[in-house]
Amino acid sequence: MGELTKTLELKLVDPNLHKRQKLRETRDAYQRALQAAFDTGCDTQSATNDVVVEYDLSGYAKNALKKYVPQLCGNSYDANEIHDDHPVRFTNEGLQLDHQPQNAIEWYAKVPHHEDYHLWIPARANPDQRDWLEALNAGDAEMGKSRLFERDGTWYLHVTATRDVEDKSEASADKRTPIGVDIGEASLVTVCHRDGSGSPVRPRLWADDGKSVRRLRKTYFTATRRLQKRGSERIADSFGDALWNQIDDVFHRVTREVVEYAESVENPVLVLEDLRYIRENMDYGEYMNRRLHGWGFAKLHAQIRYKAAEKGIPVETVNPRNTSKACHACGEHGYRPRQATFRCSNGGCWVGEYQADVNGAINIADRYRSGESHRQSDWASGQKAGADDSATDGASLTGPQDSQADAETQQTTLGTYAS
Ligand SMILES: [Zn+2]
The missing domain is CATH 3.30.420.140 (YqgF/RNase H-like domain)
Structure with a gap:
């Protein structure tokens, strides 16, 4: 029995003006907290805590910073890489997913905003990762850390998930x-x-x-x-x-x-x-x-x-x-x-x-x-996949990868399960 971890891609669907504003507030507060903690050279969790505690962020984001900033400072990270669209990180308990299969947009993501306040936003999942979402929904996969980021006006969530898999038999x-x-x-x-x-x-x-x-x-x-x-x-x-x-x-x-x-x-x-x-x-x-x-x-x-x-x-x-x-x-x-x-x-x-x-x-x-x-x-x-109402939810996600997240990417793959 092995474990497989993957990053699941979700695209937030048309958040209204109010929600977009809240998402931007979260990102800006996170960005400022990250910059401040980095500039202070916080190389421990408690040092980071002393800085980020001031900011209007959820505990999930603050705790993620406490783990993240000491990593950066310990690795003589290039300050120039901390730029404005750095993804907001949340610890594994921050995000929640709800499944409403009867709706045209089936998934809803709970995104932390600040203490005691969060946003529910409909989300479209990468149809190729539907098995992962089913597993998460059934409690057969575990949700890990998540990242929230914006690209060209669209908001994305990347969520790591882990589940158990058995090695496949070697039969040809x-x-x-x-x-x-x-x-x-x-x-x-x-x-x-x-x-x-x-x-x-x-x-x-x-x-x-x-x-x-x-x-x-x-x-x-x-x-x-x-x-x-x-x-x-x-x-x-x-x-x-x-x-x-x-x-x-x-x-x-x-x-x-x-x-x-x-x-x-x-x-x-x-x-x-x-x-x-x-x-x-x-x-x-x-x-x-x-x-x-x-x-x-x-x-x-x-x-x-x-x-x-x-x-x-x-x-x-x-x-x-x-x-x-x-x-x-x-x-x-x-x-x-x-x-x-x-x-x-x-x-x-x-x-x-x-x-x-x-x-x-x-x-x-x-x-x-x-x-x-x-x-x-x-x-x-060969053929072109139907991009409308085909049996999967059609529109395949072509959202960009947040490549700078690699500091903590743990994409373990087991042989043939890499797909
Ligand atoms: Zn016959």
């Missing part, structure tokens, strides 16, 4: 058993793989959980609409939070069971559909369904990813094109006479009718077997 790709993971509406998740002779094993379906999640979503929409009509926004909010928490509980249990299933297979690799392709492939309904469906995908995928990493199980993605339309036995396209049934159009194929989600899961597994695994690099050079 062709020795692995691909387990197809199909995420759907009828069955929330379906997993299946082929045994040594190539026959699909008995699949596992989480069909009842699909029903529960559908019911919870429906309750959410009818109830919150009713409450909002009556002007009970706050009741609607807290009721909504409770329902989403219930959905999240289902997701966490199911994703844990998916990883347990993988653990029971020798040299497993979990194969997921690449979310960046989902949008073009799905037969979406109305806007809301589409967004929620996307939310479910992204959340389930992220949870599977981090829980698989905890167990050393690799996860790969493949292009989902036609995984629900093609027959896993003969490759011909079929159709769905009913939601849960796939019917092969090839009269000579023995399959006839098959459980649709299982057919999809086997296709996903087979696509890995055929060597078609899509990595980030393939994508960058």
